[in-house]
Amino acid sequence: MGAAAMIPGRKRAPESLGRVLVLGLGKSGRAAVEYCLGQLGGRVDALAVAAGEPTESAHAFAAAIAERGATVAFGEGAVGELAAGALDGRFDLCIPSPGIPPFSPLYVGALEVCDELVSEVEFAWRESDADSRWVAVTGTNGKTTVASLAAHVLRADGRRAAAVGNIGDTCIEAVVSGRVDTYVAEVSSYQLASTSAFAPDVAVLLNITPDHLHWHGTFEAYRAAKCKVLENLATVAGATAVLDATNDIVRAEVRRLRAQTPEERGFAYVPLGTYAGLDGDMRMRCGSDNAAFLGWDGLLRIALGGCEHALVRADELLIEGEHNVSNALAAAAAALALGADGVRVAHGLRTFEPLEHRIEPCGTVGGVSCYNDSKATNVDATLKALSSFPGKRVVVLLGGDDKGTDLAPLVEAARIAASVAVCFGSAGERFAAAFEAPAACHPSEAADAAETLADVGGLASDSFLVVRASHLEDAFDAALRVAQPGDVLLLSPACASFDEFGSFEQRGRAFKALVADRAARAGA
Incomplete structure (x- = not known):
């Protein structure tokens, strides 16, 4: 797809998507199917769906999309069956559902018969308007709160912002809606593992601790998937990374970035706290240009681009716990990195209420x-x-x-x-x-x-x-x-x-x- 003609005004959307294979019929899989069905006979030459387990719901959905022109197969051999019926036995693009592990027969089979494989998050980013802004939030814990809070703060700044991805609408649904120009995507390690060109304006990397090892196989693979959120930031003018420096694994990324010159790195970064905790200022600790921390006076403070913002007191937040002070700092840093007004950011922080199922x-x-x-x-x-x-x-x-x-x-x-x-x-x-x-x-x-x-x-x-x-x-x-x-x-x-x-x-x-x-x- 790299040499394909692109649609003007989009991030990276080719004029032709060619033959598309979708793996799985979870929430994001179904959204990708619906989007591609809308392009069938135009940008999409053929749509095949490896539907996974043959549940009652999946069968009903499969029957409906088959009537609209999709080809569907179930079971572990679905990819081979669909490839046998495809031109040259291949597909141009595969969009896997995040629940399908990379070592599963469906995923492995797709790698063999597809020219490119990207997650629904990257697919939606490619299809979005060129001037839209993207914030990608990942980490083991806190993603949903940070993404929801960042979207809330950005709306307080007057943006058409929405939390998407693993919360709210899928990314491609939000793109189709036309109601969003600032996407705050909660992105899992599953989704990041299947990205190649995804390049948000702001990447928020929260804590990384052992989780989902059954899917990734090893902690190193899990860590590497999370860190992929930083991989393409240098391709975006003015991009910023926000990193939880209180976490040992993420702090290693901070050290790696600090060892590079600004020219080598290609983007700014904001360390959140230090090894000593949230009240540590990384500017004082190791000469960082930027920092997010809890000041001695109880104020959430963010130093970015030569300007220090004193936002709100920690006890003004409606969400409980020190970890939510960290979440608030991350969300505020992301909003400020997009150019949000500090007074409006502070108002957004004060008015954000606890999410369901999170303390x-x-x-x-x-x-x-x-x-x-x-x-x-x-x-x-x-x-x-x-x-x-x-x-x-x-x-x-x-x-x-x-x-x-x-x-x-x-x-x-x-x-x-x-x-x-x-x-x-x-x-x-x-x-x-x-x-x-x-x-x-x-x-x-x-x-x-x-x-x-x-x-x-x-x-x-x-x-x-x-x-x-x-x-x-x-x-x-x-x-x-x-x-x-x-x-x-x-x-x-x-x-x-x-x-x-x-x-x-x-x-x-x-x-x-x-x-x-x-x-x-x-x-x-």
């Missing part, structure tokens, strides 16, 4: 404040949630579909930040066992703990209480029995949801329904 306040039961952090599907996310309630007694619900990750950091943090852990679901036994250490509390304290836990099916580990429960509802009720008025009851599972629920969203809504039901029963 979301969802009511009280008998004076106990309940928070839904169902999105915390890994240990690192739960560590951040646990640090969000200083001075409060926390009862935390842990468990679900076990990812098998190291629990030592979670045990250590929970002992410091919480008083009770209720362990439930298929991971419940392993989580509870991780807390079982020789008792170190005073004998009378141990006796009191044992008496309390006898009523809820728990055990005492040191002076820390651990409760076992089968399912989320059991865990919630057990937590209420040990919680006291003024406590925080936090669902932050550090696990996927698939042992009991179809998604973290379904789990979070079930939790909120339990809060509402028990509050109604208690008359609170």
